[in-house]
Amino acid sequence: MQGDVKLTEAQKDEAALWHVKRAGGSLTAAQEQEFDAWLNADTGNRLAYDQMRVLWAQVEEPARRIAVSDAGQVPVWQSLLDWFSPLRTVTSCAAVAAVMAMVAFLNPDALENLQADIVTDAATVTEMRLPDGSAVFLAANSAIATDFEDGNRDVELLRGQAFFDVMHRDGDSFRVRAGMATVEVVGTRFNVDYLAHDTRVGVEEGAVRVSTGADTGSVMLGPGDAVAVGAGGLHAKEAVDIASVQSWMHGRLSVQNVRLDDLVARLDNFAPGRLMVLGEIGNKTVSGSFPTNDVARSLETLAVAVGGSVIKTSPWLTIIY
Template sequence: MQGAFEPTEQQKDEAALWHARRAGGSLSAEQEYEFEQWLNADRNNRLAFDQMRVIWARIEEPARRLSETRRKPALSGFLSWFRPRRSFAALAGMVFVAGAVFFLHPDFIDNIQADIVTGQSNVTAIALPDGSVVRLAANSALSTDFDKGHREIQLLRGQAFFEVVHRNGDPFRVRTGDATVQVVGTRFNVDRLSQQTVVVVEDGAVRVSSGLNENGVLLGPGQQVVVNDGTLSPSEIGDVGLALSWMKGRLSVHNMPVSELTARLENFDAGRIVVIGDVGTRSISGSFPTTDIPGSLETVADAIGAKVVRTSPWLTVIY
């Protein structure tokens, strides 16, 4: 049985929406009156709203501090928590801060493993030791191994376009998730922005394999393969340029879930983008500029009948 002063899940959802609307300063006088009516209709409504304010304050404050100060080394601050006589409350506080850091910086683990991590620039071109060139999208991460004749890349996250030079037949390998791409000399794109990997070939040929299909499939120009849970699904694509549109400052998608599109757009924004409710399951098609994320999110919201509120420089909500 629901406690006398314990908000229901519906009340919590409603509180989240009201907080997002009020934080964005988008309420009209009529809506402000509606909010007051809702707030006073049930004591648990007010409790749910107060809880929501506390939650967002705790989430946004670490983000503000991280963005405004670099005065103390992170590691020394973290280790200071392990001094003797620290209370359980202090340990709980450390756990909360760690959780906030992972909420605000979910790519933390990838970045530790990476040799190269890109910021919010649309395209970062990097010359590799063998003379090949990789162009990385915003918020991408990769590690490299060019020791002892190896030519291997681990794409940990993001999108990468490779221009591979031929070198005495030595293979060039790109690994990501459960997919391995092997080439000698070619131009191809690897997309690792979700749980699946998509490889698109612009020129030359590549062989893509996985743990469940070691022989893999051979791709030529204008072909792609989707690798998901070890399964390879090759196909022809009508326009390679659409898959490579990110290098020109746009994301072109077809029938993509809004949650996945916003996750991709988030790579080009300084803050988090949170989708509330069933909005994330709706599909959308179009071409969205990565140089104007607020404008792209407004376009997405208009197309699916949703609303977008930027509660702070570190958090945008679509509902």
């Protein structure tokens, strides 16, 4: 029975990849034969593919229903009754939910943009002067919220990358929150990277104290020091090349031995559509410096480096596998 089949993550990833390939019409005759062989090799493969087709149809169908209008004319009162009927209400809710899910997938930054005071466009670096005289340099597609009322000097980096040049002011602290991390300073120059799940803080000049919302202590960073903060708390402090940490200010992402999954998640912030990694290839580690103003070229370089491939399924989704 199909209910007794336990699907593996690899089968789910392979099913998703085959579906987008077939939906995009990019399969050759040889690849069609390869697909048939994969489909028939294991009951779980077929089940995973069937589930993927059903899932995709559930997302597409409500949107299709919205786009198709009735050919016949009906009285206005009947239309109103139909609209508020239980079945129509359920269908409409499903359609709205599906559309919202698609919006969240294609534009996951929408909610953060509503919370932000400053949202940058595709420019490599945007310089902003804050009310206290401090300066912040923001990477492309970054967002911050600020609070400078009643003597506060608080900034929240909702996503992206920022370099702060903080103005010293009568010992008043300047705080930056990003994900799980809180950075507190008096006057200094430091970098905050919040592109993936972890927040990374690196100091160019002065000193900062980095802590988390949980009671896990804090760490002091000086020039050339960096630390990552994630769901597990504070990572170990490390010495870094601060120029490499700030390479984004020159349109590049420089990394050393990071998982492909993590790097693609960071590049996703600079891409016009969504980026996704499928399969075990995401666990491979990479090093190098990759342009953020040409994500397509960066993905091709990464694919060659890890022995993978890139497929653009639509203007909104690119997959590396």
